[in-house]
Amino acid sequence: MTKNFNANDFRAILRRMPEPSDAPAGHSEPSLEEQIAAYQREFRDLDPQVEQVVSALQRLNRRMNVAYGRQTATLGISNAEWEVLKALVVSGAPYRMGPGELAKRLGLTPAAMTHRIDRMASEGLVTRERDETNRVRVIVELTHEGREKWLEAMRMASVFEEDLLQDLSGEQRRILGDALTRLLRRVEEAQPDAEGRLSDLD
Amino acid sequence: MTKNFNANDFRAILRRMPEPSDAPAGHSEPSLEEQIAAYQREFRDLDPQVEQVVSALQRLNRRMNVAYGRQTATLGISNAEWEVLKALVVSGAPYRMGPGELAKRLGLTPAAMTHRIDRMASEGLVTRERDETNRVRVIVELTHEGREKWLEAMRMASVFEEDLLQDLSGEQRRILGDALTRLLRRVEEAQPDAEGRLSDLD
Numbered sequence: 001m002t003k004n005f006n007a008n009d010f011r012a013i014l015r016r017m018p019e020p021s022d023a024p025a026g027h028s029e030p031s032l033e034e035q036i037a038a039y040q041r042e043f044r045d046l047d048p049q050v051e052q053v054v055s056a057l058q059r060l061n062r063r064m065n066v067a068y069g070r071q072t073a074t075l076g077i078s079n080a081e082w083e084v085l086k087a088l089v090v091s092g093a094p095y096r097m098g099p100g101e102l103a104k105r106l107g108l109t110p111a112a113m114t115h116r117i118d119r120m121a122s123e124g125l126v127t128r129e130r131d132e133t134n135r136v137r138v139i140v141e142l143t144h145e146g147r148e149k150w151l152e153a154m155r156m157a158s159v160f161e162e163d164l165l166q167d168l169s170g171e172q173r174r175i176l177g178d179a180l181t182r183l184l185r186r187v188e189e190a191q192p193d194a195e196g197r198l199s200d201l202d
Numbered sequence: 203m204t205k206n207f208n209a210n211d212f213r214a215i216l217r218r219m220p221e222p223s224d225a226p227a228g229h230s231e232p233s234l235e236e237q238i239a240a241y242q243r244e245f246r247d248l249d250p251q252v253e254q255v256v257s258a259l260q261r262l263n264r265r266m267n268v269a270y271g272r273q274t275a276t277l278g279i280s281n282a283e284w285e286v287l288k289a290l291v292v293s294g295a296p297y298r299m300g301p302g303e304l305a306k307r308l309g310l311t312p313a314a315m316t317h318r319i320d321r322m323a324s325e326g327l328v329t330r331e332r333d334e335t336n337r338v339r340v341i342v343e344l345t346h347e348g349r350e351k352w353l354e355a356m357r358m359a360s361v362f363e364e365d366l367l368q369d370l371s372g373e374q375r376r377i378l379g380d381a382l383t384r385l386l387r388r389v390e391e392a393q394p395d396a397e398g399r400l401s402d403l404d
Contacts, residue, residue, distance in 0.1 A: 028306060028307060029307060030292060032383065032386065034292075035292060038291070038292040038294065039292070039356075041294065042291050042292070042294075042352075042353075043353060043356045045356075045357070045360060046356070046360070047360070047363075047364075049372065049375050049376060049379060050360075050363050050364065050367055050375065051363075052379035052382075052383065053363075053367065053375060053378050053379045053382060054266070054363055056379060056382035056383045056385075056386050057259065057262070057263060057266075057382050058263060058266070059386055060259070060382055060385050060386045060389060061259060061260060061263040063386070063389040063390065063393065064256070064259075064260070064389065066393065067389065067392075067393060089240070089244050090232060090236075090237060090240040090241070090244070092240065092243065092244075104230060105230060105231060150244075151244075151245060154241075154245045154247075154248070155247070158247060158248070158249070158252075161249075161252050161253075161255075161256055162249070162252065163388065163392060164385055164388050164389055164392075165252055165255065165385065166388065167384050167385075167388065168381060168384070168385075170251065172381060173251050173252065173255060174251060175377065175381075176255050176378070176381045176382075177251060177254035177255045177258060179370060179374060179377075179378045180254075180255060180258035180259050180262055180378075181234065181254065181258045182369045182370070183258075183262050183366055183367065183369075183370075184234065184258050184261055184262045184265070186365065186366050186368065186369065187262060187265040187266065187269065187366055188265070190269075190365060190366075191265060191268065191269060
């Protein structure tokens with residue numbers, strides 16, 4: 001499934017990488033079970049089943065973000081740069097977007113977007129050219145190297161995700177995906193304006 | 203189940219609150235289905251079932267964080283303050299912890315912790331007193347008001363979470379909680395040092 005990584009290589013990378021945070025070592029939190037028990041003791045109306053869904057989801061997502069951050073760090077790109085690569089790849093060949101369009105997609109101000117594109121252009125991940133048909137307009141285009149970085153990150157992510165889901169059968173994965181998608185629909189309906197930021201890191 | 207809120211009140215609060223981000227309005231991203239289709243097109247080895255689990259989970263978590271952030275904002279507390287309230291409540295009566303213990307729990311530096319405690323003390327959420335048995339030692343204690351804020355936030359969160367999970371039966375919730383907990387165990391085993399930060403906001 002992957003060309004350049006296998007699961008053991010990847011696990012070795014994950015273990016080797018430092019925690020990408022300025023937090024001191026030894027950060028500790030109660031286990032999921034301890035937290036649910038404490039919440040039940042302090043808040044009598046708690047539904048422990050609901051709390052398990054919500055807290056497991058939050059903890060899992062937090063740890064997944066650390067893992068993805070370590071992956072992109074091994075490729076020398078930040079989470080912020082990853083979001084730009086992703087937007088350009090998802091837009092499809094020829095992988096071109098205007099800076100304003102990109103800023104809107106990522107929920108960034110034009111100034112923050114310009115700063116990010118400058119950095120990525122200096123690293124060879126994107127080019128920034130004047131539109132030939134309209135010299136006022138700037139076009140950001142993914143380079144071959146930028147696209148390769150995205151593919152490399154996707155291969156690493158696939159290994160990690162396959163490892164993560166190893167205990168679930170195909171049917172269990174389908175049920176899990178369906179359940180999460182139903183919850184997502186509910187929160188999208190309840191709060192259509194609350195997409196949240198794609199990335200808190202820049 | 204809740205004393206001071208019902209689901210409609212809460213939904214009204216959520217709709218009314220501005221997006222707690224400096225992102226410009228109109229931030230847009232492809233739908234989950236569009237993103238999975240684009241990933242499949244660009245990365246042939248993608249397992250769409252795995253991608254659905256992972257991407258739905260990330261989007262859901264992002265939107266849930268926006269919702270919780272709006273809730274605590276209506277109570278006049280930041281996410282950072284919420285984490286401190288939570289740690290003190292979970293520690294149990296008499297709701298006292300040393301600043302060093304708190305810093306370690308939240309993955310903060312001592313300086314950041316001191317700053318946060320100062321602010322919370324000025325707002326009446328905690329007190330900071332010298333330990334009577336050891337005058338060098340400082341004890342942070344949750345006030346009655348701080349505990350009430352935590353309870354209020356928990357009531358709001360319960361309404362939101364019940365709304366979120368309304369489409370799932372008890373059995374489906376159990377299956378979902380179990381599946382998420384299994385994934386969490388896997389990532390905890392693979393990366394025991396990667397808890398991630400409890401809060402990116404301060």
